[in-house]
Amino acid sequence: MTDEPDIRRLTYADLPQVIAVERRAFPTPWSLAMFVLELSKPSGICLAARLDRRIAGYLICSRYDTVWHVMNVAVDPDHRRRGVGTALLGALFDRVGDDDAHFTLEVRPSNGGAIALYERLGFRSAGARRRYYQDNGEDALIMWRTPATLAGRLDDVPNAQPMRSVS
Numbered sequence: 760m761t762d763e764p765d766i767r768r769l770t771y772a773d774l775p776q777v778i779a780v781e782r783r784a785f786p787t788p789w790s791l792a793m794f795v796l797e798l799s800k801p802s803g804i805c806l807a808a809r810l811d812r813r814i815a816g817y818l819i820c821s822r823y824d825t826v827w828h829v830m831n832v833a834v835d836p837d838h839r840r841r842g843v844g845t846a847l848l849g850a851l852f853d854r855v856g857d858d859d860a861h862f863t864l865e866v867r868p869s870n871g872g873a874i875a876l877y878e879r880l881g882f883r884s885a886g887a888r889r890r891y892y893q894d895n896g897e898d899a900l901i902m903w904r905t906p907a908t909l910a911g912r913l914d915d916v917p918n919a920q921p922m923r924s925v926s
Contacts, residue, residue, distance in 0.1 A: 764808035764843050766850040769817055771798060773807050776814035784833040787894045797821065797830060804854055808834075808843045816843040820851055820862075827855060829864035832873075844876050852880075859906055861915070865891060865899035874900065883908040885919040 769777070774794055781788040797819045798805055804827075808816040816834035820827050829851070834843045852860075865888060866873050874884075882902040891899035903916045913919040 764810050764815055764841075764846045766806055766808050766846055769798065769805035769807040769819075771795070773814055773817070774798075777807075777817055780814055780816065780833055780835045781831075783836050787892065789831060794819070804851055806847055806850055806854075808847050810838060810841075810843070815841075816847055818847040818851055825861060827851075827860060827862045829862060832864075839872070844873075845880070848876075848880055862904040864902050866902060867892060867897055868900050869897065874902075877902050877904075880904065881909040883911075883913060883916075885913055885916045887920075 774791060777794060778788070778791060781794075797803055800821055802822040804818075804820045804822075806818045807814055808818075814835070815838040817831070818829065819831040820829050822828075829848075832844060832847060834847075851862075855862075862882070864877070864882070866877065868874075882904045884900045885903050885908075886901040888899040888901060890896045903913070903919075905915045907913060907915040
């Protein structure tokens, strides 16, 4: 098995493997239609991480005005803690190629591993969406990565309400 995932653009042909990973990774998986919609957006960035020619993870990110919204990051449970998520997010930042870019995402407060990853990459908690997750009514932490969060501040984050994360 290779150590470094091969990161490339996600394609429609990848969707059968993506759906299989999605179902293993999340209690409320996205539908095929949701992936097709995101892949069809010209301003989005959709990436696949492959290990041994198989999809080990993927990332879906949409641009809304000046903000990049990380919609979905998933790593196959069999490939977690091997740098796949880090590689996907690093590739996203490289492809955006703007040191002043603003990124946001939602994450379950119970997902300590993901929160720790996001914090290592400069994301900071800046609010919550109440009862965001349909399967259990769990809130979502809203996290941002901006020039200010990279410097340990939230002053360029819209409507920031500092939250204590679970890490």
